[in-house]
Amino acid sequence: MYKKIWNKVIESDNIVLIAHVNPDGDALGSSLSMYNVLKNMGKNVTICNMTKPAKYLDFLPNYDKVKQTLPKKIDLMISFDCGSFDRLGIERRDYFLINLDHHISNTNYGDINLIEEAASTSQVVFNILEANNVKIDKDSATCIYTALVTDTGNFQYESVTAEVFRVASELVKCGASPEFISKMLYERDRLSRLRFLAKALDTLELYLEGKVGVVEVTKELMDKTGAIKDDTEGLVNMVRSLETVEVSLLLREEDEGIKISLRSKNYVDVSKIAVKYGGGGHIRASGATIKDKTFKEIKEMIINDVKEQLK
Ligand SMILES: [Mn+2]
Numbered sequence: 001m002y003k004k005i006w007n008k009v010i011e012s013d014n015i016v017l018i019a020h021v022n023p024d025g026d027a028l029g030s031s032l033s034m035y036n037v038l039k040n041m042g043k044n045v046t047i048c049n050m051t052k053p054a055k056y057l058d059f060l061p062n063y064d065k066v067k068q069t070l071p072k073k074i075d076l077m078i079s080f081d082c083g084s085f086d087r088l089g090i091e092r093r094d095y096f097l098i099n100l101d102h103h104i105s106n107t108n109y110g111d112i113n114l115i116e117e118a119a120s121t122s123q124v125v126f127n128i129l130e131a132n133n134v135k136i137d138k139d140s141a142t143c144i145y146t147a148l149v150t151d152t153g154n155f156q157y158e159s160v161t162a163e164v165f166r167v168a169s170e171l172v173k174c175g176a177s178p179e180f181i182s183k184m185l186y187e188r189d190r191l192s193r194l195r196f197l198a199k200a201l202d203t204l205e206l207y208l209e210g211k212v213g214v215v216e217v218t219k220e221l222m223d224k225t226g227a228i229k230d231d232t233e234g235l236v237n238m239v240r241s242l243e244t245v246e247v248s249l250l251l252r253e254e255d256e257g258i259k260i261s262l263r264s265k266n267y268v269d270v271s272k273i274a275v276k277y278g279g280g281g282h283i284r285a286s287g288a289t290i291k292d293k294t295f296k297e298i299k300e301m302i303i304n305d306v307k308e309q310l311k
Contacts, residue, residue, distance in 0.1 A: 001114055002131035005098055012076035015045045020082040021089040025150025027081040028053050030122040032060050033143035037134060046071050050089030054230040059184040061139035081121035083280035085109040100124050105271055105280040119159035122147030126167050138175030145176035196227035200235055207303050210244030216295050217252040236261045247306050251298060257291035258298055273305045
C-alpha cells in the first residue's frame with residue numbers, strides 16, 4: 001500500500017493536499033509535512049483548507065501557503081485526517097483521491113484509502129515516507145512532530161505506544177525541536193483565552209454522580225470575553241481531568257448548530273455517541289454538530305447515551 005500510494009504521487013503532477021475544515025494540529029501538520037516533501041520534489045502542489053487555519057499553528061513552516069480555494073487543474077488529491085468526504089468542505093470532481101487517516105470511523109471515500117490505527121495521521125504520513133525512503137527535512141519533521149504532539153495530548157493518550165516514541169525520536173533526528181514546538185503550542189496563550197476559560201469553567205455541571213462533566217459555551221460568552229474559536233481548545237480536556245469524570249462534554253453554540261466535543265477517560269466509547277449524531281472521531285475523543293436542538297435537549301441526549309454505555 002505504501003508503495004502504491006507513493007507511485008501514484010510520483011506519476012501525478014498537479015497535486016492538491018487538503019484536510020478537514022477547522023483543521024487541528026494533526027490535520028494541518030500532516031498536510032503541511034507532505035506539502036514540504038512534495039515541494040522539495042518539484043511537484044506542482046497546492047495546499048488547501050476550506051477554513052483558515054487557527055493562529056496557534058502559525059509557526060508551522062509554510063502555514064501562509066494554505067489556500068481557501070481549489071486550483072482548476074487537479075490530477076491527484078490527498079486528504080488528511082478527515083473521517084468523511086463532506087468534512088473537507090468541497091465538491092467531488094474528477095480527480096484521483098487518496099484518503100489518509102487514523103479515524104476508525106472513516107467512511108473510505110477515497111480511490112485509495114489508508115486508514116491506520118496510528119496516534120495521528122502524521123504518523124501515517126511518516127510511515128509512507130519511511131517505507132519509500134523519502135528524506136524528511138527539518139520543516140517536514142516539525143510538522144509531523146507537532147501533529148503527533150497535539151493528537152496525543154503531549155504523548156499522554158492510550159494511542160501512545162513504543163512505536164510512537166520511535167517515530168518521535170526519528171523526527172527529532174531529522175531536526176524537529178521538542179522544546180521549540182512545545183513553546184509555540186503551549187506558551188503563547190492569549191489573555192482572552194484565560195478570561196474565557198474562567199467564565200466557561202464557571203458553567204460546569206456534573207451528572208451521574210460526577211461521571212459526566214458538561215460545560216456550555218454560548219456566542220454571548222465568546223463575545224463578552226473576546227474569545228475566538230481557538231480559545232476553546234483544551235477546555236473539554238480540563239473538564240475530563242476532574243477525578244470523578246469519565247466523560248466530558250463541551251457544547252458550543254455556532255451558526256450551523258451546536259457543536260459538541262466529547263472526551264472519555266477509561267471505558268466509554270465516545271466515537272459511537274458522535275457517530276449517532278452525524279459526527280465522528282476516536283474512542284476517547286470525538287465530536288459532532290447538532291442542528292435544531294437546544295443545549296438542554298442535547299445534554300439530556302448525551303447523558304442518556306453515556307448511561308447506556310455505563311450499564
Ligand atoms: Mn488526527
